[in-house]
Amino acid sequence: MDQKQDHANTILTQLESAETLNSLEVAKSLSINHQDLVGCLLQLESANYIKTEGLKQDQLILTDEGNTILNSQSGEYEIYQKVPEAGISMVDLQKVFGIEQVPKVKQEQGEKKEKQVEDPKKRQFDQGFGNAKKMGYIKMDKGVITKVANDLPDKIKLELQSFNTIKLGSQQAKLLVERKLAMISTIKYFEIKKGFKYAPKFREQFAALTTEQLLSGEWKECEYKSINLNAEGEKISMGNLHPLLKVRKQFSQILIGLGFEEMPTNQFVESSFWNFDALFQPQKHPARDAHDTFFCSDPELSEEVDTTLRDKVKSMHQTGGVGSIGYQYEWSHEESRKNILRTHTTAVSSKMLYRIAQQYKEKGYFPKKYFSIDKVFRNETLDATHLAEFHQIEGVVIDKNASLGQLMGIIREFFRQIGINKLWFKPTYNPYTEPSMEIYGYHPVLKKKVEIGNSGVFRPEMLAPLGFPEDVNVIAWGLGLERPTMIYYDIRDIRTMVGPEVKVETVRSNAFCVFESK
Numbered sequence: 001m002d003q004k005q006d007h008a009n010t011i012l013t014q015l016e017s018a019e020t021l022n023s024l025e026v027a028k029s030l031s032i033n034h035q036d037l038v039g040c041l042l043q044l045e046s047a048n049y050i051k052t053e054g055l056k057q058d059q060l061i062l063t064d065e066g067n068t069i070l071n072s073q074s075g076e077y078e079i080y081q082k083v084p085e086a087g088i089s090m091v092d093l094q095k096v097f098g099i100e101q102v103p104k105v106k107q108e109q110g111e112k113k114e115k116q117v118e119d120p121k122k123r124q125f126d127q128g129f130g131n132a133k134k135m136g137y138i139k140m141d142k143g144v145i146t147k148v149a150n151d152l153p154d155k156i157k158l159e160l161q162s163f164n165t166i167k168l169g170s171q172q173a174k175l176l177v178e179r180k181l182a183m184i185s186t187i188k189y190f191e192i193k194k195g196f197k198y199a200p201k202f203r204e205q206f207a208a209l210t211t212e213q214l215l216s217g218e219w220k221e222c223e224y225k226s227i228n229l230n231a232e233g234e235k236i237s238m239g240n241l242h243p244l245l246k247v248r249k250q251f252s253q254i255l256i257g258l259g260f261e262e263m264p265t266n267q268f269v270e271s272s273f274w275n276f277d278a279l280f281q282p283q284k285h286p287a288r289d290a291h292d293t294f295f296c297s298d299p300e301l302s303e304e305v306d307t308t309l310r311d312k313v314k315s316m317h318q319t320g321g322v323g324s325i326g327y328q329y330e331w332s333h334e335e336s337r338k339n340i341l342r343t344h345t346t347a348v349s350s351k352m353l354y355r356i357a358q359q360y361k362e363k364g365y366f367p368k369k370y371f372s373i374d375k376v377f378r379n380e381t382l383d384a385t386h387l388a389e390f391h392q393i394e395g396v397v398i399d400k401n402a403s404l405g406q407l408m409g410i411i412r413e414f415f416r417q418i419g420i421n422k423l424w425f426k427p428t429y430n431p432y433t434e435p436s437m438e439i440y441g442y443h444p445v446l447k448k449k450v451e452i453g454n455s456g457v458f459r460p461e462m463l464a465p466l467g468f469p470e471d472v473n474v475i476a477w478g479l480g481l482e483r484p485t486m487i488y489y490d491i492r493d494i495r496t497m498v499g500p501e502v503k504v505e506t507v508r509s510n511a512f513c514v515f516e517s518k
């Protein structure tokens, strides 16, 4: 049996006759370190052989100086012993202690006084000398130091020899603390009582039942540890969602909760037709030029769209319709076929709206709510808040009764669910919506008003060529994914959210859910 088991059994035997045990005394009786006993107590307690209660106690312990005196003698006694019976002068006594006399040099005026380094021997001597006088070992008369009496004992050393009997709080203890020979330290210990499975002898508990124990029949005699249902278990290392994906997931859940269906967004390369032309965005629009849009070189042009659709879009741009005069310019077919990386998710919406209008021809009108969340691309200069690729979230509501009021209502509800309650709408311009509104929100984290989105009612000039009946309205709004993610996860630089800058540890430890609606 190992020593730990021996100790365990000793504790259990001691408990047999005692109501409670003090771990400090047990450690003393076992002649082991208190800290080593703690391990043993834990084992016994987890097997419910004992119950412990952690307690604190102030204790008087010897300081290093106290220990030195205990092992040799006190400073005052050393001085007492070195004083000859005939008496001695101070200078000579110091010599006996090997203290060199530093002659006092007269100082010239203006001469810098050299700082004298204090001799530790001298300090010790002075202290011992003072105490020797105070304690009545020696006296000084007309410059001669003599012993007060012969054969005096080293009182302090004697006191320290019976240190264990000195009570905390006694006058004696106070004096020792004052002389820095002892100090008070708080120690932690345990009060030990019998546990509900107490037995005078400890039997090792097994963590698991083994095949060997079953085969040999040994299991009948064995004791087993009970299952700890509160054990945390090992942390499983697994993949974690990137902050953008977490926020994206939450946004899509909110939108699904509001009855929106997700549109397919799996196409980064889009034709200018769906990204711009179908959105009644004129071909001379500055956003189309090479500063903002990434054009593709191979294949440079996209496949043809349906020619009827193309012609309707063309004539809407050139001469207008549905009460509009259009843009009055020569629409270029080739320009509309240029392949680009989509610059906004509204390209996805325009394609979807066309599909819905086609379905209306067969099935007749039905209302519909769609959303998309995916990547878009713009040829931006990269900095802490801009990337050339980012994500947009877009919501589209197709409804005969859709109105500006309804759009504002949906937007309010959507933002309420991500914890933004105060909203402001500001008129703005988009080629494809009229009226158009920028959305501002009071940001609870930033504590200020920030632009959070854009929205509007799709223009008849956009909807009519796609084949929408005149009485069907479409309202929509869009916002970026990066900004709310940065705010809620306290990410200062957008560039740390992509590529090798992403810190895996941060991704792991980030909260799964960040939005809280009120």
Ligand code: PHE
Pocket: 343, 344, 345, 346, 394, 430, 433, 454, 455, 456, 476, 477, 478, 479
């Ligand atoms: N497409 C707009 C943008 O890129 C957002 C928007 C979506 C505006 C839908 C109105 C309607 O900012």
